Amino acid sequence: MRALLQRVTEASVKVDGEVIGEIGEGLLILICAMDGDEDAKSAQLAAKISKLRIFKDEDGKMNRSILDIGGSALIVSQFTLAADTSRGNRPGFSYAAHPDEGERLYELFKKDVAALGIPTACGKFGADMKVSLVNDGPVTIWMDV
Template sequence: MRALIQRVSEASVTVDGEIIGETGPGLLILICAMQGDSEAQADHLAAKISKLRIFKDEAGKMNRSVLDTGGSALIVSQFTLAADTRRGNRPGFSTAAAPAEGERLYEYFAGRLAGLGVKTATGKFGADMKVRLLNDGPVTIWMDTEDA
């Protein structure tokens, strides 16, 4: 699985003019299931993100996790994280999981992160979403379970 994690002051996702998910201080997680991914990758990623120390401590150092701060997470599916730009100018997405499997793993990941104690909200898989965020830092981190 691939994820782009952003530390945010706030974030929201809108579908058809209606806010369907939002978070205050915490994380915006853009996530993509790749071909061959399973619950094991989702479990690993959720555990890692829940403990990722990217929030400031009392000394101003990035030393606290979303769990430590009591923050929340907005999780948005984004198959374009699978973009292959090696050939030509039009990205290919053939390495992304098939839509049904991608949706299943997206929902599994969100449930797993919530099960670890992180308050979560989600977007709508496959929808045309508008995402607003106020990046804090900015802090943006790329994670790929293939590299872990």
């Protein structure tokens, strides 16, 4: 699985002009299931994200996790994270999981994050979404498992 994390002070996602998910301080997690991903990768990625120390401590150093700060996660599916740009000018997406499998793994990832005690809000798989955020720092981290 592949994720792009953005540390945010706030984030929201709209579908058809309606806010369907929003958070305050925490992480916007753009997530993509890759071809061949297994269920264990979802739990592994969720656990790694929950412990990632990218939030500031009292000395201003990145030394606290989302769990430490009591932050939330906005989880948004984004198959374009699987883009292959190695040839030509049009990205290919053959590395992304098939949509049915991608959706199943997306739903599993949401459950895995919530099971760690992180309040979650979500986008809608396969929808045309409008994502708004205030990137704090900015801090943006790419993760593969």
